Amino acid sequence: MTTLLTTEDVARITQTLGLPEVFKRLVGYLEADYLRWNEFDKCARVASHTEDGVIELMPIADASLYSFKYVNGHPKNTRVGLPTVMAVGLLADVATGRPELVSELTLTTALRTAATSAMVARKLARKNAKSMALIGNGAQSEFQALAFHYLLGISEIRLFDIDTAATAKLLSHLQGLPGLTLKVCASTAEAVRGADIVTTVTADKTNATIITPDMIEPGMHINGVGGDCPGKTEMHRGVLEAAKVFVEFEPQSRIEGDLQQMPAEFEVTEFWRVLKGLSSGRDSAEQITFFDSVGFALEDFSALRLLRDCARELGLGQDVSLIPQMANPKDLFGQLGLAHASSTLRAA
Numbered sequence: 001m002t003t004l005l006t007t008e009d010v011a012r013i014t015q016t017l018g019l020p021e022v023f024k025r026l027v028g029y030l031e032a033d034y035l036r037w038n039e040f041d042k043c044a045r046v047a048s049h050t051e052d053g054v055i056e057l058m059p060i061a062d063a064s065l066y067s068f069k070y071v072n073g074h075p076k077n078t079r080v081g082l083p084t085v086m087a088v089g090l091l092a093d094v095a096t097g098r099p100e101l102v103s104e105l106t107l108t109t110a111l112r113t114a115a116t117s118a119m120v121a122r123k124l125a126r127k128n129a130k131s132m133a134l135i136g137n138g139a140q141s142e143f144q145a146l147a148f149h150y151l152l153g154i155s156e157i158r159l160f161d162i163d164t165a166a167t168a169k170l171l172s173h174l175q176g177l178p179g180l181t182l183k184v185c186a187s188t189a190e191a192v193r194g195a196d197i198v199t200t201v202t203a204d205k206t207n208a209t210i211i212t213p214d215m216i217e218p219g220m221h222i223n224g225v226g227g228d229c230p231g232k233t234e235m236h237r238g239v240l241e242a243a244k245v246f247v248e249f250e251p252q253s254r255i256e257g258d259l260q261q262m263p264a265e266f267e268v269t270e271f272w273r274v275l276k277g278l279s280s281g282r283d284s285a286e287q288i289t290f291f292d293s294v295g296f297a298l299e300d301f302s303a304l305r306l307l308r309d310c311a312r313e314l315g316l317g318q319d320v321s322l323i324p325q326m327a328n329p330k331d332l333f334g335q336l337g338l339a340h341a342s343s344t345l346r347a348a
């Protein structure tokens, strides 16, 4: 049997364990997998583009587990009552190919993206970082805010979105949280001024310039989440020129990240090397660091492993018959349950 996890199951995991614990465990799984970087069979995701969006498949495997995520990105979806990003995923046993787990990954993508951003910022942001600008207050935004609050101790978040209703929605969820001050700003420039960390998580299928070089200050860490597709960027190229740039998987980031604006020889560092101690991260308190996040299959692999383990621990999920259960594995035809196959076929 294959275990099926629904959005309700994933919500139950966060309700039972608490969001701080889920983020903590996710970062543990992410770091464990990023440290095993060379054990994975990796490729850039397979993307199918249309004018308004993209649908992507994200496969990855190590010697024992294979996973893939199906995910879309359609920034105009919210106008027709659908999320910009929706996802499902699968975890399978490499030895036999048997699918072990099929899971919702829409909530999980928000959780893993925020956990990844926080994992990276813990290594790259200045140690005394306390404030963050959060530009784009849509579906992913509370997850980003809370991951940085719980995992980095960010205590002040400055909000800006061109849609004031999105900011109001964020406030309705997070206002009053002990130890977290939220400030609504009138522009990106106002939100960014003086911030230790800048997170951009906007959705617009265009080469936007959310952050321009005049906005950045020495020592800032920029966590760019929304520039993740050809023709969909958030940074003015001068921001990348001014920063030390870190990526997940370079071949994919060169196609999809804000990095797509830069020449092929523009220098970047894959984050796993920093985690493993093979490359330096931030070199000085004044340096500007930029994480050009696009979302890599390894992060979904880690998240699916965590979901599988949490489901076992908490007794969640439903066993579903997605693959035939056969006493004789060669008797697939028998699974059709036709009482008298020969007469049925003759009748047809």
Ligand SMILES: NC(=O)c1ccc[n+]([C@@H]2O[C@H](COP(=O)([O-])OP(=O)(O)OC[C@H]3O[C@@H](n4cnc5c(N)ncnc54)[C@H](O)[C@@H]3O)[C@@H](O)[C@H]2O)c1
Binding pocket: 073, 075, 078, 084, 085, 109, 110, 113, 135, 136, 137, 138, 139, 140, 141, 160, 161, 162, 163, 166, 201, 202, 203, 204, 208, 210, 224, 225, 226, 227, 228, 293, 294, 295, 296
């Ligand atoms: N890097 C990753 O791993 C990863 C993972 C998930 C989502 N994403 C990306 O993150 C982005 C946000 O996703 P979401 O699910 O929150 O989308 P969403 O549509 O729910 O929210 C996006 C918000 O951005 C705001 N926005 C658009 N243009 C803006 C601008 N110029 N200034 C300020 N705000 C602006 C919109 O009003 C909206 O509220 C998307 O681009 C998505 O593709 C990246």
